[in-house]
Amino acid sequence: MKKILLMFFISSFYLSLNAQEKQMSLSLEEAINFALENSYNTKTSQNDILSAQKKVWETTTIGLPQIDAKIDYQNFIKQPVTLADFDGDGTNEEFVFGTKQNMNATVTLRQLLFDGSYLVGLQASKTYLKISEQANIKTEMVTKEAVINAYGNVLVSENTISILERNIKILQKNYDDAKKIYENGLNEEEDVEQLEITLGSLKNQLGNVVRMKYIAYQMLNLSIGSSIDTKLTLTDSLDSLTMQNIDLGIIATEFNVDNHIDFKIAENDRESKRLLVKLEQSKALPSLSAFVNYGAQANSDSFTFLKSDQRWFDSSLLGVSLNIPIFSSLGRSAKTAQAKIDLETADLRLQETKQRLSLQAQKVKNDYQFSIENYQTSKRNLALSERIEKKQRIKFFEGISTSFDLLQAQNQLYTQQQNYIQSMLDVIAKKAALENALNLPIK
Numbered sequence: 247m248k249k250i251l252l253m254f255f256i257s258s259f260y261l262s263l264n265a266q267e268k269q270m271s272l273s274l275e276e277a278i279n280f281a282l283e284n285s286y287n288t289k290t291s292q293n294d295i296l297s298a299q300k301k302v303w304e305t306t307t308i309g310l311p312q313i314d315a316k317i318d319y320q321n322f323i324k325q326p327v328t329l330a331d332f333d334g335d336g337t338n339e340e341f342v343f344g345t346k347q348n349m350n351a352t353v354t355l356r357q358l359l360f361d362g363s364y365l366v367g368l369q370a371s372k373t374y375l376k377i378s379e380q381a382n383i384k385t386e387m388v389t390k391e392a393v394i395n396a397y398g399n400v401l402v403s404e405n406t407i408s409i410l411e412r413n414i415k416i417l418q419k420n421y422d423d424a425k426k427i428y429e430n431g432l433n434e435e436e437d438v439e440q441l442e443i444t445l446g447s448l449k450n451q452l453g454n455v456v457r458m459k460y461i462a463y464q465m466l467n468l469s470i471g472s473s474i475d476t477k478l479t480l481t482d483s484l485d486s487l488t489m490q491n492i493d494l495g496i497i498a499t500e501f502n503v504d505n506h507i508d509f510k511i512a513e514n515d516r517e518s519k520r521l522l523v524k525l526e527q528s529k530a531l532p533s534l535s536a537f538v539n540y541g542a543q544a545n546s547d548s549f550t551f552l553k554s555d556q557r558w559f560d561s562s563l564l565g566v567s568l569n570i571p572i573f574s575s576l577g578r579s580a581k582t583a584q585a586k587i588d589l590e591t592a593d594l595r596l597q598e599t600k601q602r603l604s605l606q607a608q609k610v611k612n613d614y615q616f617s618i619e620n621y622q623t624s625k626r627n628l629a630l631s632e633r634i635e636k637k638q639r640i641k642f643f644e645g646i647s648t649s650f651d652l653l654q655a656q657n658q659l660y661t662q663q664q665n666y667i668q669s670m671l672d673v674i675a676k677k678a679a680l681e682n683a684l685n686l687p688i689k
Contacts (some may be wrong), residue, residue: 270472271479274397274487277470281393282386284471291378291385298371298378305371309364312356320348321549345545352541359535359566362528370521377514384507387682389469394678396466398671401484403459409663410452417445417656420639427643437642437649444656488670491677492618499684501607503600506685512599516592523589526582532570539563603683610683614676621669624662631655631662 272280282288325346329338358364421441428438464474472478503509542558550556571578638655641647 269477273481281470291382294378298375302371309358315353318350346547349551350543354539356537361533362531366525391678392469396469398674400462403462406455414448440649491674497611512596519589519592523585526585536566607683610680614680617672617676624666624669628662628666631659635659
């Protein structure tokens, strides 16, 4: 009985821990920081940096001393026979030279003395590491923007649900009141049916948004690198984030294309193409290497190589190898010409990137300014639409306005509500896009 109780409490404890692990309360800043450490993309880019670091060392070791050991064992199942005429009488006699079993052990030290390809390859590996590090910075910026958009979409779905529920509550009361008035013969059946149609449409929208909210939470979990089933509680509101992201001063920020991460990546791409030209040119240079080895050989008709009285014969060799490329049927020239063409293409892409980034910065600044203006207009329009809808509702129940007029006012209100929510999301999203376009550092 005690064992059963102990197992029950242990199971309950672990279930409780698992339940706690699947719940998180996050502000937008906390979600961004969590994503920068745990998202799938940032982890992948960090692994790319580690791989590039290993690649640099792998290339470096080519020019460092290399030591190899080798052991050869031979056992002639049937030894070769040599024929020789020692007496000169034309009769060959059969001779077997050597022993049936042989063992040879050698240790060789190799050292590359000069190779132009190695020197260029070492530079290229360092450039590759720099590209990986810059790609990681770019990934962090993209991840930040993705988290902001995902966080905002969750808040939009939450706000939309609240608005729809409030609209349905008001409309349900209007419908019930209109139905009672109709039953008393004071209005037309069409007025009730019109309200019923609108009410049904709102309920359908609510059901759809509730389902979309669940997906929005899963997308946020995916963007920050958490399990998609993690229960999230967002501590920032859409209104507060909108006010925090209204900053017209950022539009005056001077754009420096030379410091932009995309321009630096393009520069490194150009550098890699330049090194490729040097690599192809270096293949026409001689390469020089040296080696020294030491070995021991033993011979026996039976396997006695592990015995202490086995005789071993030492040997050692020092050598230098010089490889001089002479003629490749213009193959090297063709490869060098291709590399130069790729370098010219990289120069063109670098200039295009510079122009594109400058234009993008101007466009995103304009988009951000427009999002702020649109937010302010949407806020005013929402207040006007609320007053118009309220007046039309009063007129409708006083019998001085038609259901069609009320429907128009309601649809206008619902449209302005969605426009207002979307305008807040646009301010937040456009601010994130502008920070990326201006290459502002992640705080």
